Amino acid sequence: MSIWSRITNAFRSEPLSREIDEELQSHIEEAVRQGRDPAEASRAFGSPLHQREASRDIRLAAWLDSLRSDAVFGWRQLMKRKATSAAAVLSLALAIGACTSAFRLIDAVLLRPLPVAHADRLYVLERLGTDPAGKPGSSDAWAYPSFQLMRAAVQGQAELIAVSYAEQGDLTYRTDQEMEKAEFQFVSGRMFDDFGLRPALGRLFTQNDDLKPGAHPYALLSYDYWARRFVRDPHVVGRTMRIGDTLYQIVGVGPEGFTGTETGTVIDIFLPAIMHPAAIHDDWTWMRTLAILRPGVAMEPVRARLDVTSRAFEAQRAKGFKGMTEESIREFLNHPLAMEPAASGASGLQQEYRDSLIAMGVLVMLVLLIACANVANLLTAQAASRAREMAMRVSIGAGRRRLMQLVLVESAWLALVSAALGGLFAWWSAPFVVSRINPPDNPVRLFLPADWRVFAFGTALTAVVTLLFGLAPALRASSVNPASALKGGSDPHARRRLMHTLIAVQAAFCFLVLFMAGLFGATFDRMSHQPTGFSADRVLALETVAHRNEAPVVWDQMAGHLRAVPGVESVALAGWPLLAGGSWNGFVSVNGAPPGPVMAYFLHVSPGWIETMKMPVLEGRDLRPNETFPGAALVNATFVKQFVRGESPIGKLFAKGSQGFQVVGVVADAPYESMHEPIPPVVYVPMQTVVGGALQPMRGATFMVRTASANPLAMASTLRRQVAQLRSDFRISKIRSQAELVRAQTVRERLLAMLGLFFAGVALLLAGIGLYGVLDYSVVQRRREIGIRMAIGARATHIARGVIANALLVVAAGAAAGLALGMASARSIASLLYQVKPTDLAMLALPTVLILAAALVAALPAVIRAVRIDPAATLRSE
Amino acid sequence: MSKTDSLQGSLDLLVLKILSRRPGLHGYAIMTAIKDRSGDVLRAEEGSLYPALHRMEEAGWIRARWITKENGRRSRIYDLTAAGTKQLDAEESRWQEVISAVDRVLRTV
Numbered sequence: 001m002s003i004w005s006r007i008t009n010a011f012r013s014e015p016l017s018r019e020i021d022e023e024l025q026s027h028i029e030e031a032v033r034q035g036r037d038p039a040e041a042s043r044a045f046g047s048p049l050h051q052r053e054a055s056r057d058i059r060l061a062a063w064l065d066s067l068r069s070d071a072v073f074g075w076r077q078l079m080k081r082k083a084t085s086a087a088a089v090l091s092l093a094l095a096i097g098a099c100t101s102a103f104r105l106i107d108a109v110l111l112r113p114l115p116v117a118h119a120d121r122l123y124v125l126e127r128l129g130t131d132p133a134g135k136p137g138s139s140d141a142w143a144y145p146s147f148q149l150m151r152a153a154v155q156g157q158a159e160l161i162a163v164s165y166a167e168q169g170d171l172t173y174r175t176d177q178e179m180e181k182a183e184f185q186f187v188s189g190r191m192f193d194d195f196g197l198r199p200a201l202g203r204l205f206t207q208n209d210d211l212k213p214g215a216h217p218y219a220l221l222s223y224d225y226w227a228r229r230f231v232r233d234p235h236v237v238g239r240t241m242r243i244g245d246t247l248y249q250i251v252g253v254g255p256e257g258f259t260g261t262e263t264g265t266v267i268d269i270f271l272p273a274i275m276h277p278a279a280i281h282d283d284w285t286w287m288r289t290l291a292i293l294r295p296g297v298a299m300e301p302v303r304a305r306l307d308v309t310s311r312a313f314e315a316q317r318a319k320g321f322k323g324m325t326e327e328s329i330r331e332f333l334n335h336p337l338a339m340e341p342a343a344s345g346a347s348g349l350q351q352e353y354r355d356s357l358i359a360m361g362v363l364v365m366l367v368l369l370i371a372c373a374n375v376a377n378l379l380t381a382q383a384a385s386r387a388r389e390m391a392m393r394v395s396i397g398a399g400r401r402r403l404m405q406l407v408l409v410e411s412a413w414l415a416l417v418s419a420a421l422g423g424l425f426a427w428w429s430a431p432f433v434v435s436r437i438n439p440p441d442n443p444v445r446l447f448l449p450a451d452w453r454v455f456a457f458g459t460a461l462t463a464v465v466t467l468l469f470g471l472a473p474a475l476r477a478s479s480v481n482p483a484s485a486l487k488g489g490s491d492p493h494a495r496r497r498l499m500h501t502l503i504a505v506q507a508a509f510c511f512l513v514l515f516m517a518g519l520f521g522a523t524f525d526r527m528s529h530q531p532t533g534f535s536a537d538r539v540l541a542l543e544t545v546a547h548r549n550e551a552p553v554v555w556d557q558m559a560g561h562l563r564a565v566p567g568v569e570s571v572a573l574a575g576w577p578l579l580a581g582g583s584w585n586g587f588v589s590v591n592g593a594p595p596g597p598v599m600a601y602f603l604h605v606s607p608g609w610i611e612t613m614k615m616p617v618l619e620g621r622d623l624r625p626n627e628t629f630p631g632a633a634l635v636n637a638t639f640v641k642q643f644v645r646g647e648s649p650i651g652k653l654f655a656k657g658s659q660g661f662q663v664v665g666v667v668a669d670a671p672y673e674s675m676h677e678p679i680p681p682v683v684y685v686p687m688q689t690v691v692g693g694a695l696q697p698m699r700g701a702t703f704m705v706r707t708a709s710a711n712p713l714a715m716a717s718t719l720r721r722q723v724a725q726l727r728s729d730f731r732i733s734k735i736r737s738q739a740e741l742v743r744a745q746t747v748r749e750r751l752l753a754m755l756g757l758f759f760a761g762v763a764l765l766l767a768g769i770g771l772y773g774v775l776d777y778s779v780v781q782r783r784r785e786i787g788i789r790m791a792i793g794a795r796a797t798h799i800a801r802g803v804i805a806n807a808l809l810v811v812a813a814g815a816a817a818g819l820a821l822g823m824a825s826a827r828s829i830a831s832l833l834y835q836v837k838p839t840d841l842a843m844l845a846l847p848t849v850l851i852l853a854a855a856l857v858a859a860l861p862a863v864i865r866a867v868r869i870d871p872a873a874t875l876r877s878e
Numbered sequence: 879m880s881k882t883d884s885l886q887g888s889l890d891l892l893v894l895k896i897l898s899r900r901p902g903l904h905g906y907a908i909m910t911a912i913k914d915r916s917g918d919v920l921r922a923e924e925g926s927l928y929p930a931l932h933r934m935e936e937a938g939w940i941r942a943r944w945i946t947k948e949n950g951r952r953s954r955i956y957d958l959t960a961a962g963t964k965q966l967d968a969e970e971s972r973w974q975e976v977i978s979a980v981d982r983v984l985r986t987v
């Protein structure tokens with residue numbers, strides 16, 4: 001009995017009715033058996049139908065029963081109009097799927113808390129400042145000694161954790177012949193305790209692994225890596241691996257699901273932070289600092305404490321700077337410390353893609369709204385043709401709520417089917433988008449589980465969508481006036497007003513989508529066509545390591561050997577390739593003057609490097625083989641502009657700290673680390689480094705190889721073989737083409753442009769379909785009027801103008817609103833744009849033209865239909 | 879007019895009471911019992927007895943089952959449940975309260 005039986009009864013309503021009927025029937029039979037007159041007994045009993053309905057309502061959950069019958073009815077309605085339903089479902093599915101997909105990405109990158117204890121009290125320390133262009137920026141890079149001071153300063157109030165930037169490195173398990181790559185991260189040993197983690201195998205690091213530089217050669221595998229590389233081998237603990245010159249012993253395997261704190265990167269091997277070669281350097285910033293606040297501790301006092309400590313550290317360090325002016329030092333120290341919540345981890349991926357993901361979210365939301373407006377229009381037009389049916393229902397006693405339910409259930413069907421299809425779309429598209437943001441050799445690895453968070457989002461979205469497009473038609477259906485509707489004369493203007501409003505909204509959102517897509521497209525275009533100052537085509541970068549330090553002459557021999565390989569045009573050495581992420585900078589003082597606040601960037605290159613890179617020499621000459629570091633230097637044009645103003649730069653002396661340089665040549669500007677930022681002053685210095693009068697041997701360098709073949713990567717294996725042939729203890733750890741590195745710079749822009757273009761197409765298509773539907777409907781509604789006009793001599797052009805003018809006006813109004821919205825919101829996406837101004841006339845004109853063109857195309861069928869109306873036939877049919 | 883529902887909300891009480899004395903009655907028998915026991919004063923409107931029975935069934939006070947009679951016809955008979963017995967007690971005492979309250983009013987005014 002009770003609620004459960006009522007719910008089950010709702011699904012067996014036919015048998016239930018029969019059962020009740022049988023009982024009522026047996027009552028009358030009993031009466032007759034007792035000798036009563038059948039007619040009298042029936043009369044005394046009252047209406048059996050009425051009693052049955054009363055009993056039914058008691059014995060089953062009436063709401064469920066009506067819902068069930070509405071669901072059946074709604075489904076039949078949808079199936080009756082397969083074409084329009086399919087169009088509605090497809091557009092909605094696309095929009096819902098895109099939204100869910102965007103949510104999955106945003107959730108995975110920005111929202112989902114790390115699987116650790118106290119994620120809600122986790123912060124990342126940053127220093128605020130301004131970049132050379134004067135824009136506000138922040139840095140989360142810290143030096144280990146500074147971290148140690150800060151950790152001591154806030155002891156008892158917060159736990160500080162050092163986490164290096166994840167880096168892909170080489171390691172060997174047995175011999176150097178079997179070098180492999182893995183993602184390393186140096187972390188504080190106590191991180192695992194602070195995060196409340198338990199080992200899957202062996203032990204984790206503890207604070208005892210944080211004590212002495214170089215004294216804790218232990219490695220911890222991540223669960224993911226253990227499962228992938230060692231197939232969950234339980235005997236892995238105790239094995240050793242060699243990284244660089246250090247032999248590390250595996251002490252354990254981390255817990256399942258914990259992949260480090262750098263969202264977007266799955267760490268393979270954790271190493272103690274104190275083992276990092278830079279841990280003893282106070283001028284080497286190589287790690288993030290995370291803070292876990294103790295419960296009940298306010299953030300601000302901790303932040304202030306950390307700020308003071310960090311400033312004191314930097315001030316101490318600044319005393320070592322030679323010849324800096326007071327102002328430069330003040331500028332240098334003026335970087336207030338901030339604590340940013342890091343519940344979802346801290347990573348470059350988050351920093352780089354936060355704005356993009358939000359912009360993508362906005363785009364798909366707009367597309368969803370456009371799709372909703374479309375379906376609302378569709379349902380409204382259908383409601384018009386069903387006005388009589390609704391009126392009939394009202395007049396035989398259906399309640400308004402019941403009518404609303406009827407229409408909303410139908411909407412819910414649409415939304416549900418769309419959500420199911422959309423779910424499939426999201427299942428496919430989220431990983432697809434992630435695969436698009438993979439820089440070469442360093443794939444983004446994100447966990448995109450389809451768990452309750454995604455499911456809850458999808459469910460909520462479906463409900464909202466149902467209300468968005470279902471509510472207006474439902475309200476309209478329920479407010480039907482039976483008397484006028486049955487006469488066939490309900491007010492068509494009110495309905496048209498609603499539909500026109502929806503069209504205007506669509507046009508506005510469509511404009512926004514096109515506008516944003518245009519900006520992203522132009523950004524990608526400008527970015528990928530921006531001059532790099534060198535020729536990246538046909539150039540390979542061979543990052544090479546030797547088994548031990550080798551004299552520069554050995555490296556030169558290797559370069560010479562590679563030069564002789566057929567298909568190789570030229571070979572040069574460099575510290576690292578341009579645009580590969582390597583960076584080395586410092587303050588320079590020119591002619592003994594105090595260093596300015598602007599940093600110069602440095603790169604080791606060999607003679608011939610500028611020729612291999614095809615970098616134009618503006619003045620002076622290339623480096624010579626006998627020149628060493630410090631000493632001769634090439635500088636770029638920006639360096640001259642920044643530091644040498646007006647004079648001839650050749651022969652100018654400048655210094656970085658105690659190292660002195662003389663400019664021997666000036667080369668064209670080329671981006672150094674990133675194409676997103678303005679080109680900094682760059683100094684190219686010789687590879688050969690002299691310390692204390694002796695040439696320093698080198699452990700690793702990058703061979704830059706210009707090949708004759710259009711596809712340089714085809715030569716990769718040949719070059720690998722050649723290197724191994726000359727010196728078996730030299731190993732190429734990474735081969736990338738310079739063109740690939742340049743392309744990787746525009747990965748984000750390409751992705752945004754691609755998504756923008758796709759959604760712009762979808763938005764335009766949806767808006768076009770919407771407009772077409774509305775115009776078609778209004779022509780059908782007005783065919784009598786049009787017929788009469790034609791009968792009394794109106795010309796076809798006149799009729800056509802009548803049909804289009806109104807719609808175009810609505811679209812134009814919507815587009816204008818979209819333009820205003822676009823201008824208002826453009827500032828928020830400024831960080832994603834490059835050399836494009838939202839106020840550019842072309843940026844505004846393109847969406848306008850596109851929308852109006854689409855509107856005209858969409859209006860065409862309705863116009864043709866209108867002018868083809870045969871007055872005689874129309875008037876006769878009425 | 880006396881043939882209309884004169885039970886004034888006491889139908890549940892009467893049905894429960896009758897079923898507590900004579901389990902396994904069908905609807906018609908319950909109706910007859912109300913009529914006979916009250917000396918023809920109280921009459922349930924025949925049709926509306928069934929929604930009431932079904933409501934009590936849903937509430938869990940009575941339980942119904944189908945039996946097949948000797949003439950092959952099925953009929954649905956009702957029994958009191960434990961919850962129904964409790965409900966009967968409650969309804970009875972409530973009824974007594976109402977009666978005595980009405981009585982007091984009649985005497986004092």
